Amino acid sequence: MTDEANYDGAFDAIVVGAGLAGTAAALTMARRDLDVLVIERGTAPGTKNVFGGVMYTPTLRELVDVEDAPTERYVAEKRYGILSDDGDETAVTMRPQAWNDAPHNDSFTVIRRRFDEWFAEQAVDAGATLVTETTVTDLLKENGTIVGVQTDRPNGAIEAPVVVLAEGANSLVSEGADLKRTDDRKDVAVAVKEVRKFDRDVIEERFRLSGDAGAAYHYFGDGAVGDTVGGGYIYPNKRTISIGVAYRIEDAATRNRSPEDVLNDFKHHPAIAPLVRGGNMVEYSAHAIPEGGVDAMPDLVHDGAVIAGDAAGMVLNNGIHLEGTNMAIESGYHAGDAVADAIEQGRTNARALAPYEENVRNSFVVENLEHYDFFHELIADDRDFLFEDLPRALADAQREYFRMDKTSKDEHVSRAKARMLDATGGWFGAAKKAWKYRKVLS
Amino acid sequence: MNEDWNIVVCVKQVPDADDVTIDPETGRLNRSDAPAVLNSPDANAIEAALELRERVGGGRVTAITMGPPPASAVLEVAVALGADDGVLLTDRAFGGSDTWPTSLALAREAEELDADVVICGEESTDSSTGQVPPGIAAHNEWAQLTYVEELEPRPEDDELIARRDVEGGYERVGAELPVVVAVGFGENDPRTGGLHRKIYAETEFEPDTVDATDLGIEDEVGLANSPTKVGGMDTADPVARENEILESTDELTERIEEAM
């Protein structure tokens, strides 16, 4: 008995990583009768994946029955709060009744450990092969074409006509094989998260929820993440709450505030403390979020390989929208579809795989990234206004507007207006800002 | 002509000890959400079996486990590391078995497989009695070697020599085949399974399954045939410590003298 296996060992495609993009690709290819091998470095799918807390499922719905998926709560309420570091909060809350009916705006909180494992099982049931506890360390190339991967196990090389690189934010293989540049630290955010366990009724009382309804609270301003660009969030699950902050590594490196301090301070803000007090901490985690937007996206197609999901920088973060899950699954689906077509035609070079990039560019994935492409520079150079002045101005203006005294309402309105204009630099300043941010609302 | 040895390695699926939590309120043990994994001392048993096969220069390594159908996952782990085959002992009749019927079932299967050497881990992390290996030897009236640090096969004399760890020293003991070995926890460095072997083990490999009737022990197993019963399980209250942090070494010296 020697070490080589006696299975036929021939795969049509290898998927690196059993995260959302990888599994979506594997499921799609398996359903088109391809022999697919998914290589996951964790002990099980999900053990190495961390995210904020909300899964967006429009594409997932096309691949599986979302009702079978292990979700925690559907998002019945979205809330955006701006926090000043004097303890003020100004918030907008949306609870459209429609979100209480399926498909619940395709937004659910999930526990990645359980969801990813379930999602990978669907791919295995469809015929894909999953091997865990195995890390892909390099690509195998023959005169420029990618023909397989090398792993960290003995006898660890394995070949296939196409490799789907769905390795996540730390795309070491793609970077190592010069398929993409390592992102700049301005284009990556560090996220730290805490999961706290509560009794179910404590959560439902505290967030005014019933049944499977959940909520998604997002927070900005200096009160949330301090002197940086980023935000905080709170997502209630069935019996746990996800609490976290995410901000640019550039700021973490230069503002000498460690991610742990930023998380601690976020939790102590007067608007946040009542929502997170008590319970007991069951997990502390950290992850990186690619935020380079469409400019940082690498070439998605190569001879014998495609890149999908976080590894391709497909995350939209414009403050209002924080979306990576839908983009990962959509790109995974398109990757799988294009690879299946290429295999059927018997040609797997970049040209044969090109439809993948076209389909992704025509989908919401790249359209949204392009739409908010301006947002990054805008945020960077307008940081002080958005994160420092605006939160305080809003808080002061409200106090003026809703002041209860014996002066007239006109008095209150004009003082509130004066306070806002003071922050925006007068009418002209306000007009300029409105023009600059027109794309956010249009 | 070297004699090929038939080596049987016993493995067990247990809840991952890291994930077994104690519910703070009720104090009850919560094993439900702990994933099922290979009993960690058994990784040393598998490694010892593979090394033995290499040193004897031939023979087969068969992994066996007793448990519900999902327990075949630990047979896959053994095959992925290099075992030739795996047998799953599974039967509702085994439910509630303590050491006595468990070691009986493993002993009968070892006999079926015409084992020369049976290798086990030192103990299991969920019950940690360490009594299954001696139990197998007793049921079959075979020789046994426990707390083994190193094995030295002597195929020509049908003998296996082992270096055993004993209080305050060690022993080198020779045992006639067939012999049951319990390898000390942490005594060797388990190898990493080859990629292709792991894929084969987790996809095409199917273990044989054997039930109590196949082994002819259907009315000698299960709760009724288990002499010991668990009367109660509660959390061990941690040893109360003063947690006093001192500033100077002379205060610490005083505490040391007081404790002598």
Place this chain on the structure above:
Amino acid sequence: MSTQHDDADDDVENPPLEDRLYTVKYSDSGESHLDVTIPGICAEKCTTYACQEVCPADVWEVPDGDEPPHIAYENCLECGSCRWACSHGNVEWEYPETGNGVSYKFG
């Protein structure tokens, strides 16, 4: 940037990092998956200690004097921030091998 919310509700638990890391399931491969490419760069060139600043788990600890940073690889949460943060590109960052490292139970 002063934080004025020390009067916030006091039973918001912010445990020490040690307790936080204790909640993370971890398996040690026995050797570090992190390293410094050229130790000399840290000692002679680096003044910002970005690796230490960005790490959410106190893995990197830059001693005074001229030895390279101390790496407590067992704390690593595998976020990768240090590899981007180091302005000298001097961080050798690999995944822990064959299933070792963290295993998140929630994620």
Place this chain on the structure above:
Amino acid sequence: MSDVNVDDYDDVWVFVEQHAGTVAPVSWELLAEGRRLADEKDEALVALVIGEDVEEIAADAIARGADRALVADDPVFEPYRADPYGAQFRAVVEDRKPDVVLIGGTHTGRDFAGRVAVPTMAGLTADCTELDVDDEGLLLARRPTFEGDAMATIKCPDHRPQMATVRAGVYEPAEREDGQAVGDDPAEREGAIEFVDVVVDEPDTVSRVLEREVGTVADITDADVLVAAGGGCDGDVAPVQELADVLDGELAASRKAVDEGWVEPSRQVGQTGKTVRPDLYVACGISGAVQHLEGMNDSATVIAINDDPNAPIFEHADHGIVGDLFDVVPELTAQLRDGDDRRVIDA
């Protein structure tokens, strides 16, 4: 499966483990506990000795409180081997039908206990740390599981004998007070020593001891004082060894210190090492991983020296000091040595 009539089984037996005439300390500890249980059950306490030329040990057992002693004396039993011991012990059990059998949880006791329990279908509970009897005289054997996080109480309602291997160091040993024994009226303390038939002879045995080296390697499970070196020693364990010497304790080590090759494996404390219960455990440069704590958590007093104030070891220590062990340990050694001199002068 024959049904056992539990009433035919009486008396509490304690196995006296000895190697070449040296009795394992745990045996005298179990004799003391055995005395208590026998009195609770109002039954006799019997010492069982297996070996070669062991009559003196049997007499010692009676002097320490046993009512009777059963002795299997033959060269086949020296040195210890699992199969002859198991066969002999089984024969005596089947003949005399003891109710409770206590065996020391040493590598010897846990080696052959199964060869007695299996053929007699006795209930065997391993590695116990607490024993008791309920009001019907049923043995309650409590033992740690899940790496010491939980305690299980094991009973053996319908099978006999009720066997248990018990951890060393749990009980105070039964003492001889110059010829008298614990408890009973000293004058009539002779009790019968009975030599049982030896049922094993050399050709039946299936194993042979080629070599046995005992005493050359430190048995840290016996030491009252342990000074342990951890990763913080960075290769230099000399100061820790000096502190151990001045306290006339033994050097111990964490897995890291052993894996790095600074200390020999037999001194390793923890899950893959030894479990110890000294009066004093001094942890030098040990962070306090759960696998280490599991091996030393039963120490009476724990002292921790570590330069990291957050090291988990401090939560499991009675007294600690945050500092560099290369400063703290030599200072402690010096102060303790002066203290000795002072004591010598005062005596």
